[in-house]
Amino acid sequence: MNTSSPSQPVPSTISDVERDTGVAKETLRVWERRYDFPRPQRDAFGERVYTADQVHKLRLVKRLIDLGYRPGKVIQFGSAELQAMAEQAAGRQQPVSAPHPELHTYIELCKTHQMEALRRKLSQAMLVMGLKNFVIELVAPLTAHLGEAWTGGQLAVFEEHLFSESLQIVMRSAIFSIPQAHHHGAAPRPRILLATLPQERQGLGLLMAEAVFAADGAHCTSLGVQAALPDIVDAARSLHSDIVLLSFSPLANPRQVGDALKELRARLPEAMEIWASGSNAALRKRAAGAAQVYGLADLGKGIAEWRQRTHGQAA
Amino acid sequence: MNTSSPSQPVPSTISDVERDTGVAKETLRVWERRYDFPRPQRDAFGERVYTADQVHKLRLVKRLIDLGYRPGKVIQFGSAELQAMAEQAAGRQQPVSAPHPELHTYIELCKTHQMEALRRKLSQAMLVMGLKNFVIELVAPLTAHLGEAWTGGQLAVFEEHLFSESLQIVMRSAIFSIPQAHHHGAAPRPRILLATLPQERQGLGLLMAEAVFAADGAHCTSLGVQAALPDIVDAARSLHSDIVLLSFSPLANPRQVGDALKELRARLPEAMEIWASGSNAALRKRAAGAAQVYGLADLGKGIAEWRQRTHGQAA
DNA sequence: ACCGCCATATTGTCCAATACAAACATATAA
DNA sequence: TTATATGTTTGTATTGGACAATATGGCGGT
Numbered sequence: 001m002n003t004s005s006p007s008q009p010v011p012s013t014i015s016d017v018e019r020d021t022g023v024a025k026e027t028l029r030v031w032e033r034r035y036d037f038p039r040p041q042r043d044a045f046g047e048r049v050y051t052a053d054q055v056h057k058l059r060l061v062k063r064l065i066d067l068g069y070r071p072g073k074v075i076q077f078g079s080a081e082l083q084a085m086a087e088q089a090a091g092r093q094q095p096v097s098a099p100h101p102e103l104h105t106y107i108e109l110c111k112t113h114q115m116e117a118l119r120r121k122l123s124q125a126m127l128v129m130g131l132k133n134f135v136i137e138l139v140a141p142l143t144a145h146l147g148e149a150w151t152g153g154q155l156a157v158f159e160e161h162l163f164s165e166s167l168q169i170v171m172r173s174a175i176f177s178i179p180q181a182h183h184h185g186a187a188p189r190p191r192i193l194l195a196t197l198p199q200e201r202q203g204l205g206l207l208m209a210e211a212v213f214a215a216d217g218a219h220c221t222s223l224g225v226q227a228a229l230p231d232i233v234d235a236a237r238s239l240h241s242d243i244v245l246l247s248f249s250p251l252a253n254p255r256q257v258g259d260a261l262k263e264l265r266a267r268l269p270e271a272m273e274i275w276a277s278g279s280n281a282a283l284r285k286r287a288a289g290a291a292q293v294y295g296l297a298d299l300g301k302g303i304a305e306w307r308q309r310t311h312g313q314a315a
Numbered sequence: 316m317n318t319s320s321p322s323q324p325v326p327s328t329i330s331d332v333e334r335d336t337g338v339a340k341e342t343l344r345v346w347e348r349r350y351d352f353p354r355p356q357r358d359a360f361g362e363r364v365y366t367a368d369q370v371h372k373l374r375l376v377k378r379l380i381d382l383g384y385r386p387g388k389v390i391q392f393g394s395a396e397l398q399a400m401a402e403q404a405a406g407r408q409q410p411v412s413a414p415h416p417e418l419h420t421y422i423e424l425c426k427t428h429q430m431e432a433l434r435r436k437l438s439q440a441m442l443v444m445g446l447k448n449f450v451i452e453l454v455a456p457l458t459a460h461l462g463e464a465w466t467g468g469q470l471a472v473f474e475e476h477l478f479s480e481s482l483q484i485v486m487r488s489a490i491f492s493i494p495q496a497h498h499h500g501a502a503p504r505p506r507i508l509l510a511t512l513p514q515e516r517q518g519l520g521l522l523m524a525e526a527v528f529a530a531d532g533a534h535c536t537s538l539g540v541q542a543a544l545p546d547i548v549d550a551a552r553s554l555h556s557d558i559v560l561l562s563f564s565p566l567a568n569p570r571q572v573g574d575a576l577k578e579l580r581a582r583l584p585e586a587m588e589i590w591a592s593g594s595n596a597a598l599r600k601r602a603a604g605a606a607q608v609y610g611l612a613d614l615g616k617g618i619a620e621w622r623q624r625t626h627g628q629a630a
Numbered sequence: 631a632c633c634g635c636c637a638t639a640t641t642g643t644c645c646a647a648t649a650c651a652a653a654c655a656t657a658t659a660a
Numbered sequence: 661t662t663a664t665a666t667g668t669t670t671g672t673a674t675t676g677g678a679c680a681a682t683a684t685g686g687c688g689g690t
Contacts, residue, residue, distance in 0.1 A: 014673075015571070019513055020543055025673090027642060033676085034641085045650075047673060070683075072640065113554055115536060119491075158550035161538040168539075169491050176434075176488050198334065201541055221430060223476040224483075226516055228335070235473035239428055329644075342671060344645080349670085360679075362644060385654080387669065570652095570671075 012050045014040075021058040035075045053079070060086060067250075106142055107149070110163045118163075122170045131174050132215040135208050136297050139167060143204055144279075147250070164204055171207045178214050188219045190242035190306050195223035195232050197246065197260050205247035205278050212299045213245075229260060233267045241272060243306070246291070248278035257282035261290040275302065327365045329355075336373045337566050350390045368394070371468060375401055378466050381565045381596045401466065421457055422464070425478045433478075437485045446489050447530040450523050451612050454482060458519055459594075462565070479519055486522045493529045503534045505557035505621050510538035510547050512561065512575050520562035520593050527614045528560075544575060548582045556587060558621070561606070563593035572597035573605075580605040590617065 017038075018025050028048075032039055038058060040048040060082035064074045067089045074082060109118040126134040146163055149155040194210050196203065203225045213220050223235055236244050244264070248257055257280055265274055274291040276283050283293045294302050333340050343363075347354055353373060355363040375397040379389045382404045389397060417440075424433040441449040461478060464470040509525055511518065518540045528535050538550055551559050559579070563572055572595055580589055589606040591598050598608045609617050 019571070020545075024643080026644080029675085030642075045673085070640075071642095156546070156549055156553070157543065158538060158546040158553070161542060161546065162536065162550070165537050165539050169487055172484055172487050173491050176484050221477065222480050223473060224480050227476060228472065231471070231473040231476065234471055235477070238471070238473070339672080340644085341673085345671075348647090360644085385669075386671095 011041075011052070012055055014048045014050070017050050017055055017058065020055055021062050023058060023062055031071070031075065035072065037075050057082065064089070103142060103145060107145065107155075110159055110166075111155070113159075113162070115162055115166055119166050119170055122166065123173075126170060126174055130215075131178070131211055132300065134174075135171070135211045139171070139204075139208055140296050143167070143208075164202075167204060168207060171211055175207075175211055175214050175220075188217055190303065190310075191219045191221070191240060192243045192245055193221050193223065193232070193236050193239060193241040194245045194247070195227040195235075196225045196248070197257070198226045198228055199256055200225060200247070200249060202247075202249040205249060206245075208296055209245055209247055209277050209299060212296060213303065216300050216303045218303055229264060229267070232264065236268060236272055242310075243273045243275055244268065245275045245277060248276065248280035248283065250279045258290075265290040273306070275299075326356075326367070327370055329363045329365070332365050332370055332373065335370055336377050337568065338373060338377055339568075346386070346390065350387065352390050372397065374466050378565070379404065381569065383596065383599075402463065418453075418457060418460060422460065425474055425481075426470070428474075428477070430477055430481055434481050434485055437481065438488075441485060441489055445530075446493070446526055447615065449489075450486070450526045450530075454486070454519075454523055455611050458482070458523075479517075482519060483522060486526055490522075490526055490529050490535075503532055505618065505625075506534045506536070506555060507558045507560055508536050508538065508547070508551050508554060508556040509560045509562070510542040510550075511540045511563070512567070512572070513541045513543055514567050514571060515540060515562070515564060517562075517564040517566070520564060521560075523611055524560055524562055524592050524614060527611060528618065531615050531618045533618055544579060544582070547579065551583060551587055557625075558588045558590055559583065560590045560592060563591065563595035563598060565594045565596070567595055567597075569595060569597035576605040588621070590614075 012020065014025050014028060017023070017028060023031075028038070031037060038050060038054040040050045040054065043049050057079045060079060061071065061075055063086050064082060065071055067086070069085075069089075074085070077085070106118065106121065109115075109121065122138075125138060129137065146155065146160055150157065150160050192213055194206055194213075196206055206222065206225065210220050210222055221235075221239055221241070223232065227235075232244065235241070246261070246264075261274065261276065261282070268274065276291040276293050277296065277299065283291075292302075327335065329340050329343055332338065332343060338346075343353070346352060353365060353369040355365045355369065358364050372394045375394060376386065376390055378401050379397060380386055382401070384400075384404075389400070392400070421433065421436065424430075424436065437453075440453060444452065461470065461475055465472070465475050507528055509521055509528075511521055521537065521540065525535050525537055536550075536554055536556070538547065542550075547559065550556075561576070561579075576589065576591065576597070583589065591606040591608050592611065592614065598606075607617070
């Protein structure tokens, strides 16, 4: 016999809050000491007990911090203001470009949870447009729109998960079915290693890049999401990769992204190129020397240039 | 110019160790005080610095604990003994039923990084064996073997990533190609929601379960890995799921797993069943009342029983 | 007005030692 | 043998302090 009201009747411990918001326990304690928020009640044993409201506000604060705000500046506001700031900031970062006419059809299918129909339609579109165009003209804008709808609260988190899964299925299937053209008996070049850093949970960007590369006849090997830095280095060395491509979502912490890129650059042989793709803030400033930054649409051109550049040596 | 030896020349901080072994920072400190292991060196600022050997032993200890041993009993042994104990215990637990004869072929392909060949061979095996047998008799033992090889240090982490990616590609492709049998015009039952909790990074188990379900004609919807608890609840409600399946790897913290399962049970409508799958220790004890625990091979039977059980009401 | 540099403020993470509930093991009684 | 009580182990919570890394903001110089 439990209350099945939509709001959570169950208060959270500090561990729960860490899991649900991504804010470390130690940080939660120090915030309480410094900013007086969150100030949880205590149970009979003196342990912190957080309300659902506090957890909600913490989520908002965390999102704003990841967007570049500083804790001390935002933690004092109420949930409503924070919500508004998040929406505004998200809109500013991605200037809603020419929405594909059929975009809303797909989003509608998602909102009504018709995932099979969505997959069918996506799959169809891919066959018509070709993999590369499908990714650049449809999947990418779709993903961007989705992210906005999510920060705006118009789309439930789980609906974004569903959407992401469907997209992944269609794209993976397409990539798999591309014949690995063994060019003149030798493995095709460039050899590209794809991965995301440990903080990055979003795998769509990686997959989009892989699709574009595969369509251009490069040799792709993906480590998947959340690969530790030493593992990426190991892999790149062992596989004799020409290029290491990393994908970043706007949500990831720009500071950590910049650091990681610099360290990766230091640990990899100089001959290996590091390419970065995604809409993260770090790619505009911090990553400067460490990596070459590409938009999705430019990746193909990048490959062509690489081939030209290394034409003499690679032969 | 950095050292390029294959073993990690870079020692780990306490945060790194927590991420790489799954042992919490606080636990690491208390172990050091109580058991005198691990006893890391200190850097110039007095902060702990762990060697690769210590991390390796910690992984073994963690594995044995997850297998049911108690920390105080095993932490004093050397890596070699621990290794032996882990193998023995693993063998006892899973009486390595008829190990597929070709298992080593696949592992060999992985170690030599021939991923295309691996994918081709896996894909072939799947066509011969059928999806369900492929998963139960080949993928599952392969994954288990892989996990052992990883804790044993015989397999680089990135090689496990590569392997996992290849398996995912093949399985996803297979699942996608299964026609969603719209049984007599109505959506097939049971309707199953699949997900893993936020702590869980391993997505293979989830995919294996989905494959088995799909082969049995159930209606699967996957949220993917690392879904927050409230999102799972939202999704299950909105999709009117009959069953929520969660997958767990042995690495996840059993206590947190148990707590999460109990909380999920409290938040979901009573009519929805919670199924748990995987080799996590929590599923043997803590999860008792909250969820029904299935091995991969039993999932098919579980579906059959569900259909029988709900035959009267569901019509 | 713009850019580089330095002092100051902010902020996350680490440390230490202690405490205690929950889980486990063992012994005792029914 | 099964149930209950007692003791031990073990993970996670607590506090307050310290400090390195980073961002902010003012200043002087092109």
